[in-house]
Amino acid sequence: xxxxxxxxxxxxxxxxxxxxxxxxxxxxxxxxxxxxxxxxxxxxxxxxxxxxxxxxxxxxxxxxxxxxxxxxxxxxxxxxxxxxxxxxxxxxxxxxxxxxxxxxxxxxxxxxxxxxxxxxxxxxxxxxxxxxxxxxxxxxxxxxxxxxxxxxxxxxxxxxxxxxxxxxxxxxxxxxxxxxxxxxxxxxxxxxxxxxxxxxxxxxxxxxxxxxxxxxxxxxxxxxxxxxxxxxxxxxxxxxxxxxxxxxxxxxxxxxxxxxxxxxxxxxxxxxxxxxxxxxxxxxxxxxxxxxxxxxxxxxxxxxxxxxxxxxxxxxxxxxxxxxxxxxxxxxxxxxxxxxxxxxxxxxxx
Amino acid sequence: xxxxxxxxxxxxxxxxxxxxxxxxxxxxxxxxxxxxxxxxxxxxxxxxxxxxxxxxxxxxxxxxxxxxxxxxxxxxxxxxxxxxxxxxxxxxxxxxxxxxxxxxxxxxxxxxxxxxxxxxxxxxxxxxxxxxxxxxxxxxxxxxxxxxxxxxxxxxxxxxxxxxxxxxxxxxxxxxxxxxxxxxxxxxxxxxxxxxxxxxxxxxxxxxxxxxxxxxxxxxxxxxxxxxxxxxxxxxxxxxxxxxxxxxxxxxxxxxxxxxxxxxxxxxxxxxxxxxxxxxxxxxxxxxxxxxxxxxxxxxxxxxxxxxxxxxxxxxxxxxxxxxxxxxxxx
Numbered sequence: 001x002x003x004x005x006x007x008x009x010x011x012x013x014x015x016x017x018x019x020x021x022x023x024x025x026x027x028x029x030x031x032x033x034x035x036x037x038x039x040x041x042x043x044x045x046x047x048x049x050x051x052x053x054x055x056x057x058x059x060x061x062x063x064x065x066x067x068x069x070x071x072x073x074x075x076x077x078x079x080x081x082x083x084x085x086x087x088x089x090x091x092x093x094x095x096x097x098x099x100x101x102x103x104x105x106x107x108x109x110x111x112x113x114x115x116x117x118x119x120x121x122x123x124x125x126x127x128x129x130x131x132x133x134x135x136x137x138x139x140x141x142x143x144x145x146x147x148x149x150x151x152x153x154x155x156x157x158x159x160x161x162x163x164x165x166x167x168x169x170x171x172x173x174x175x176x177x178x179x180x181x182x183x184x185x186x187x188x189x190x191x192x193x194x195x196x197x198x199x200x201x202x203x204x205x206x207x208x209x210x211x212x213x214x215x216x217x218x219x220x221x222x223x224x225x226x227x228x229x230x231x232x233x234x235x236x237x238x239x240x241x242x243x244x245x246x247x248x249x250x251x252x253x254x255x256x257x258x259x260x261x262x263x264x265x266x267x268x269x270x271x272x273x274x275x276x277x278x279x280x281x282x283x284x285x286x287x288x289x290x291x292x293x294x295x296x297x298x299x300x301x302x303x304x305x306x307x308x309x310x311x312x313x314x315x316x317x318x319x320x321x322x323x324x325x326x327x328x329x330x331x332x333x334x335x336x337x338x339x340x341x342x343x344x345x346x347x348x349x350x
Numbered sequence: 351x352x353x354x355x356x357x358x359x360x361x362x363x364x365x366x367x368x369x370x371x372x373x374x375x376x377x378x379x380x381x382x383x384x385x386x387x388x389x390x391x392x393x394x395x396x397x398x399x400x401x402x403x404x405x406x407x408x409x410x411x412x413x414x415x416x417x418x419x420x421x422x423x424x425x426x427x428x429x430x431x432x433x434x435x436x437x438x439x440x441x442x443x444x445x446x447x448x449x450x451x452x453x454x455x456x457x458x459x460x461x462x463x464x465x466x467x468x469x470x471x472x473x474x475x476x477x478x479x480x481x482x483x484x485x486x487x488x489x490x491x492x493x494x495x496x497x498x499x500x501x502x503x504x505x506x507x508x509x510x511x512x513x514x515x516x517x518x519x520x521x522x523x524x525x526x527x528x529x530x531x532x533x534x535x536x537x538x539x540x541x542x543x544x545x546x547x548x549x550x551x552x553x554x555x556x557x558x559x560x561x562x563x564x565x566x567x568x569x570x571x572x573x574x575x576x577x578x579x580x581x582x583x584x585x586x587x588x589x590x591x592x593x594x595x596x597x598x599x600x601x602x603x604x605x606x607x608x609x610x611x612x613x614x615x616x617x618x619x620x621x622x623x624x625x626x627x628x629x630x631x632x633x634x635x636x637x638x639x640x641x642x643x644x645x646x647x648x649x650x651x652x653x654x655x656x657x658x659x660x661x662x663x664x665x666x667x668x669x670x671x672x673x674x675x676x677x678x679x680x681x
Contacts, residue, residue, distance in 0.1 A: 051520075070518070093519070200525060201460050204536035206652065227651050234524050235652030238535040240404040243396065244377040253521075256459055264538070265403040269396050291520030 029159050032143035032152070033120040035128070039138055040112050043160050047109055047137075049094040049116035049128075052144060052294035055286060056117045058085070059295055059327045060153065060169060061160050066109045067091040077285035079336065082329035094131060103134055113137060113159070117152070117294060118144035146215055149173040149295055172326055176298050177219075183305035184221025193248040193308050195222040196272075197281075197289060199234070201256035203267065206237045213290045216297050220304035222249065239266040246271050249308070250278040253289065258343060279307065280343040285328060288344070299323060303344060313338075313345055357620035361630055365413075365637040372409045372644040373401075380405065407542045411534050412643035413636035414542070415598040416608055418549045420635020421628055422591035423609030424616060425556045428567045428624045429587055430492055436610040437595040440499040440588065443606075444506040445474020446599040447530060451513045454525050463529075464541065464600040468548075471596030475588065478502050491570070491581070531655030532603035534643055545601040552594030553632060559587055560628045567624065605639075605656045607664035612638055614671045 026038040047066045048054035057065045062082060067089040078086050092105060094114065106114070114131060116124060120141050132139040140159060142152050150170040157166020187193065197207040197214045207214035209224035211233035217224050225245040228235050242250075243266055250272035252258060258280050261267035272278050281289045286296035288303055302319050317337050325331040374382040378400045387393040388401045422437035430439065438444065449470025453463030481502065482495040510530075517523045556563075562583060565573045573580045595609070615638075616631040639656075642663060646654045 199521065200536075202536040204533070205524060205528065208652070229650045229652070236528055236533050236535045236655070237652050238377070238404060238408070238647060240400050241377040241647075241652070243400060244379075265399050269399055287520070293520075
C-alpha cells in the first residue's frame with residue numbers, strides 16, 4: 001500500500017523536475033561532452049562505437065551489449081569471460097579513423113543508444129552528432145580518462161539505469177586508483193623508478209610519456225623515459241636509444257620480445273634486462289597497459305604498483321581474481337591468474 | 351668533358367663524410383675519438399657492443415638500401431626511357447608492402463615478415479611481367495609493362511588497405527603504419543647479412559650490364575637494329591633491379607623517393623650515360639640514404655620514419671634539379 005501511495009508523488013516530482021518539452025517516455029542525460037540527449041525510458045540494447053566502449057558496457061551490464069566491435073573474441077580471450085560473451089555478434093567500428101560499421105547494419109541491431117568511450121575532443125563530438133543525425137539514435141560520449149573511471153561508471157549507471165552495479169564498480173575503481181596514487185606518492189618520495197614500455201617483437205615501438213598508451217605507467221608513479229617530440233602516442237626507437245635511456249624497468253608486450261631481448265647483444269646490456277626487472281605485460285582478455293584504452297587498464301593499475309614495489313606474487317592473485325570477476329563476470333581459476341603473472345613479474349631479483 | 355672524375359670525387363667524398371658522421375653520432379655516446387679503440391678491438395665494453403651490433407649494421411644497411419634503390423632506379427629510368435621511372439614502377443614496393451602487412455596482420459615473427467616482404471616484391475613483379483607477356487603482340491611492350499604494373503599496383507594497394515581496416519587498431523595498425531613509412535631502427539646484423547647477398551647480386555648484374563643497357567635507351571627499334579635481343583636484356587635487368595629492391599625493402603620497409611631522385615642528381619653530376627650513371631647512382635644513393643638515416647635517428651628524441659624524411663628532403667632537391675634541367679634546356 002505504501003508503495004502504491006508513493007507512486008503519484010514520485011510522478012509529480014518527476015514532472016516538476018523535467019523541462020516542459022521533455023517527452024514523457026524519455027529521460028534526459030548529459031554526457032561527458034556536455035551534450036544533452038533524450039533516452040528511451042528503458043534501455044535494452046547498447047551499440048558500442050568501438051572496443052573501449054564494449055569493455056566498459058560489458059563490465060557494467062553484459063546483457064545490454066549488442067556485440068563486439070571489430071572482431072569476435074578469440075578462445076584465449078573467452079576463457080576469461082562469462083560464457084555469454086561467445087554468443088554476441090561481431091559489429092563494425094563506428095567512430096575513429098577506421099569506420100567499418102554500416103549504418104544500416106547498426107540500425108538492424110535495433111540498439112536503443114550508441115555509446116562511445118574515449119576521447120571527447122571536438123572530432124569525436126562532431127562524429128557523435130553526425131551518427132545521431134544519420135541514425136536518429138541517441139549517441140552518448142563518455143570520457144575515457146583513467147582518473148575519471150568512477151564518474152564514468154556512475155554516469156553510465158544512470159544512463160543504463162543500473163545505479164547499484166555502477167556504484168559498486170565505481171567504488172572498486174576508485175579504490176584501485178587511490179591505492180595506485182598512494183603507491184605513486186611513496187615511490188616519488190624514494191625517487192621514481194624509470195620505465196620504458198615497448199611493443200613489437202623487437203621492442204622498436206615505444207609508448208611515449210604523456211600519451212594514453214603509457215598513461216598508467218606514470219599514474220603508478222614511474223617516470224617514462226620515452227619522451228616524444230609531439231603529441232603522438234608511440235614512436236620508433238632503436239636498441240641504442242633504449243640502452244642510452246637504460247631505464248630501471250623494461251616492460252614489453254610481445255612474448256617474442258622476451259626471448260629477443262634476452263639474446264640480443266644490445267638489449268641484454270640494459271640494466272633492467274641484466275638485473276631481471278624486465279617483464280611482459282599480459283594481454284588477456286585485454287591488454288593490462290593500454291589497448292584498448294578502457295577499464296581493463298585498472299588491471300594494470302593493480303599490477304604495476306606491486307611490480308614497482310617488487311612485492312611477492314601472492315599479493316596480486318587475490319585482488320586480480322576479484323577484479324577479473326567484476327570486470328568480465330567470470331571468476332578466473334588460480335592457475336589462469338598464475339599463468340598471466342608468469343611473464344609479468346620479474347624472473348629474478350637483482 | 352671533365353664530368354667523370356669530378357663526379358666520382360664528389361660522390362666518394364660525400365659517401366666518406368656520411369660514413370664518418372654516421373659512425374660517430376648517435377644516442378649512445380660513441381664519438382669519433384672512440385672509434386680507433388673500438389675498431390682495433392681494445393675496447394669491448396658496452397660502447398663496442400652498441401657499435402658492432404647497432405650502429406655499424408645500421409650504417410651498412412642504410413648504404414645498402416640507398417645504393418640498391420638508386421642503382422635500380424637509374425637502370426629503370428634508362429631502360430624505360432622515362433625520368434619519372436622509379437624502382438617501384440612495376441610493383442616491387444607494393445608487393446613487398448603487401449607481404450609485410452600480411453605478416454604483421456598474421457602476427458608472424460620478424461624474420462617471416464621480412465621473408466614475406468621479399469617474396470611479395472618478387473611475386474608482384476613476376477605477375478606484372480607475366481600479364482604483360484600474355485598481352486604482348488601489338489603495341490609498345492614497355493607501355494604494356496608499365497600499364498600492367500600500374501594496374502596490379504592499384505590492386506595490391508587495395509589489398510593493403512583491406513588488411514589495414516581488418517587489423518587491430520591498437521597494436522597492428524601502428525606497426526603497419528611504421529613499416530609502410532620505412533625504418534632501420536630495429537635492424538640487426540642477421541637482417542643485414544640476409545639482405546646483402548640478394549641486393550648485391552642484383553646490383554652486380556646491373557653494373558655488369560650497364561654498357562649494354564645503354565642500347566635500350568636508344569629505343570626498341572634502334573636497339574633491335576643493332577642486333578640486341580631487347581626482350582631478354584630488359585627481362586634480365588628488371589629481374590636484377592627487382593631482386594635488389596625487394597631485398598632492401600624487406601630490410602627497411604617501403605622507402606620512397608631515393609630511387610627517383612638520386613639518379614637525377616647522379617645524371618646532373620656525371621651525365622646520362624648508364625655505364626657511369628648506374629655505379630655513380632649506387633654511391634650517391636648510399637651516401638644520401640646514410641645521411642637521411644643519420645638525421646632520422648638523431649633529429650628528434652625518438653626515431654623519425656625514413657619515408658617522411660626522404661620526401662621532405664628529396665622533394666626540394668628534386669624540384670631544384672627540375673628547375674635546373676629546365677633552364678639548361680632553354681639555353
